Amino acid sequence: MSILLLSGSPSSPSRSTRLLHHVGDRLLERGQQILSVHVRDLPPQALLAADYTDPELRAASQLVAQADAIVIATPIYKAAYSGLLKAFLDILPQDGLNGKLILPLATGGSQSHLLALDYALRPVLASLSPRHILPSVYATDAQVQWNEVQGLLLDAPIQSRLHDGVNLLIDSLAFMRRQTTALAA
DSSP, rough: EEEEEOOEEEEEOHHHOOOOHHHHHHHHTOOOEEEEEEESSSSHOOOOOOOOTTTHHHHHHHHHHHHHHEEEEEEEEEEEEEHHHHHHHHHHHHHTTTTTTEEEEEEEEEEETTIIIIIOOOOOOOOTOOEEEEEEEEGGGGGGEEEETTTEEOHHHHHHHHHHHHHHHHHHHHHHHHHHHHHOO
């Protein structure tokens, strides 16, 4: 079973993408197979025009289709997830997340934007038919710091929530495997 890391940040580097890679590292340490898509690296004209024939968009959509779980990271701008992520989600078919586990991550300037995950992103994800959307992890810019020497520095509460999110994702994937095996028997 594979896990796709989906970065919706238009910036490079970004706090949300660093948070996403931190989760990816934790998943790798736990023996999970991961792949990555950075939406900002897709052809902008094809993305904005929803050109389903573009080979890079088709390849990225195929990675979504093949994944068992997706960890989605986005910055929060003006109380909403990134427009770049929205443009990508719009190219997915109506059931583009069918049967998948989703772990949403977001970063924003303050706690004031915490609910953007629940009132903006979660309904869009739910409309794409995922199996389950796990509890989101939101971190303020102050809770996610980058140091050129030490690397990513996370506040203890965020570290704990990410740890719990990774564990829940892995446990949920294991449950899915057991269900699939039981159905096949």
